[in-house]
Amino acid sequence: MILRPQPVNYTPARDIEFLPDIGDPVEAADFPQTVLRFRNDRWAPSVGLGALSDAQWIEHFGRFIPLPDTLPRPLALRYHGHQFRVYNPDIGDGRGFLFAQMRDAAGRLMDLGTKGSGQTPYSRFGDGRLTLKGGVREILATEMLEALGVHTSKTFSLIETGEQLERGDEPSPTRSAVLVRLSHSHIRIGSFQRAAALGDTELLIALRDYALRRLYGERPDDDPSVQLLGRVVERTADLAAGYMIAGFVHGVLNSDNINVTGESFDYGPWRFTPLWAPEFTAAYFDHQGLYAFGRQAEAIHWDVAQLAISLRSLTETQGLVDQLERFPDLYAQAMIRRFCWRLGIVPPERELASPLIEAAVRGMIADDIPIDRFFFDWRGGALREAAAAACYDGEAWSDFREQLGTCRPDADVAHAYWAQSDPCSMYIGEVEAIWSAIAERDDWEPLNAKVAAIRAMGEALGDPPAPV
Numbered sequence: 001m002i003l004r005p006q007p008v009n010y011t012p013a014r015d016i017e018f019l020p021d022i023g024d025p026v027e028a029a030d031f032p033q034t035v036l037r038f039r040n041d042r043w044a045p046s047v048g049l050g051a052l053s054d055a056q057w058i059e060h061f062g063r064f065i066p067l068p069d070t071l072p073r074p075l076a077l078r079y080h081g082h083q084f085r086v087y088n089p090d091i092g093d094g095r096g097f098l099f100a101q102m103r104d105a106a107g108r109l110m111d112l113g114t115k116g117s118g119q120t121p122y123s124r125f126g127d128g129r130l131t132l133k134g135g136v137r138e139i140l141a142t143e144m145l146e147a148l149g150v151h152t153s154k155t156f157s158l159i160e161t162g163e164q165l166e167r168g169d170e171p172s173p174t175r176s177a178v179l180v181r182l183s184h185s186h187i188r189i190g191s192f193q194r195a196a197a198l199g200d201t202e203l204l205i206a207l208r209d210y211a212l213r214r215l216y217g218e219r220p221d222d223d224p225s226v227q228l229l230g231r232v233v234e235r236t237a238d239l240a241a242g243y244m245i246a247g248f249v250h251g252v253l254n255s256d257n258i259n260v261t262g263e264s265f266d267y268g269p270w271r272f273t274p275l276w277a278p279e280f281t282a283a284y285f286d287h288q289g290l291y292a293f294g295r296q297a298e299a300i301h302w303d304v305a306q307l308a309i310s311l312r313s314l315t316e317t318q319g320l321v322d323q324l325e326r327f328p329d330l331y332a333q334a335m336i337r338r339f340c341w342r343l344g345i346v347p348p349e350r351e352l353a354s355p356l357i358e359a360a361v362r363g364m365i366a367d368d369i370p371i372d373r374f375f376f377d378w379r380g381g382a383l384r385e386a387a388a389a390a391c392y393d394g395e396a397w398s399d400f401r402e403q404l405g406t407c408r409p410d411a412d413v414a415h416a417y418w419a420q421s422d423p424c425s426m427y428i429g430e431v432e433a434i435w436s437a438i439a440e441r442d443d444w445e446p447l448n449a450k451v452a453a454i455r456a457m458g459e460a461l462g463d464p465p466a467p468v
């Protein structure tokens with residue numbers, strides 16, 4: 001897993017063509033305008049695209065002129081999926097497509113996929129477009145999650161496209177944009193569900209082997225379906241823990257939004273919860289709280305079970321069940337690893353780590369301490385600001401202090417970020433303020449300043465722990 005961008009020469013690929021029946025060739029919309037709003041110069045060199053001029057960038061990521069030697073035409077990918085636990089066979093890339101594939105420094109296959117690039121055979125009643133606000137929100141979510149050590153797709157490009165869109169959840173008409181994301185594959189659990197629902201064994205096997213060989217870089221063993229499920233269980237358990245320790249609520253953990261590489265993507269109604277509130281829900285339409293903060297591991301595990309069900313025709317059920325049953329324990333391990341990483345301590349033995357986390361959570365809940373504040377104040381395993389001590393004098397905190405006393409620090413707190421008075425956070429009020437500056441004054445400075453502040457926090461935190 002690559003956690004920091006490393007420059008490479010441009011190495012195009014088109015491995016997706018090995019998958020039969022995976023997508024439909026489509027055309028991008030012809031937009032009335034293309035104004036470059038964001039280019040990810042941190043990640044562009046990692047796929048050999050850092051040297052593009054802005055004009056070339058717009059040709060490729062606003063006009064979709066193919067990149068040399070990669071896919072000759074965009075492909076709208078086919079998939080099904082459970083949405084809020086209801087099976088939907090009518091989805092697929094309805095406002096996006098796979099645009100290009102290339103290799104990164106580790107030789108991994110990387111995809112450039114779009115959002116808001118026009119209608120496709122899967123648009124149903126949709127206009128195939130993305131709002132500019134939706135694009136700005138996706139920049140903020142991906143930058144923040146990356147800095148907090150979550151394995152996420154990167155927002156590669158955002159180009160404003162000059163159309164007026166009507167949306168029920170934004171004051172309309174609202175501005176339009178096309179986004180390009182850099183991601184380690186776009187194969188979703190829903191891609192497997194579609195193959196299984198169609199009874200297409202050839203496609204199912206091709207998908208499984210593509211995922212193992214080209215995404216995980218592994219040779220299929222004597223039970224490749226179990227092998228793949230095991231990898232997905234490992235990566236998604238880490239993903240679920242990553243969301244919790246970041247205080248992130250994805251909002252729409254449908255099975256078509258779970259990448260088989262375990263890389264987080266699709267940032268719609270997401271929010272960061274200020275407090276450790278298990279019932280905190282991001283999507284206004286999630287009336288039952290199915291994807292609430294504290295239910296995300298359960299939701300992702302359920303989605304992975306749908307992958308197991310999709311693979312059932314290829315192997316014995318018991319091997320798949322055995323892999324699924326590993327999820328809770330892997331999740332618990334990942335919670336420890338990630339909690340200690342963000343706190344800046346060496347993970348202690350599990351018997352010590354679990355009560356430490358429980359005490360911290362009890363304390364945060366009892367005293368309404370924001371998650372970001374807690375990690376910021378205790379970075380390195382000791383309270384860094386004497387002034388903050390009063391916030392941490394409840395009963396849970398005495399347990400926490402006692403357990404923490406046995407832990408070893410593992411953090412460099414020399415970075416200027418740690419001298420700030422407040423942590424970098426991403427709560428809804430600030431997200432709306434950043435958008436208002438753009439909507440009301442076309443002022444992009446608050447967005448750019450926030451991205452810089454987030455990246456500084458990422459630098460200060462350093463590399464996150466790798467999954468198992």
Ligand SMILES: Nc1ncnc2c1ncn2[C@@H]1O[C@H](COP(=O)(O)OP(=O)(O)OP(=O)(O)O)[C@@H](O)[C@H]1O
Pocket residue numbers: 091092093094095096115122123124125126127128129130252256257265266267268
């Ligand atoms: N404006 C739209 N026009 C056409 N299809 C849409 C539109 N908005 C959503 N869809 C489709 O509805 C389904 C669910 O949407 P969802 O918001 O989960 O995906 P998305 O954000 O469009 O894409 P991705 O999952 O790649 O991030 C997908 O098939 C998506 O393509």
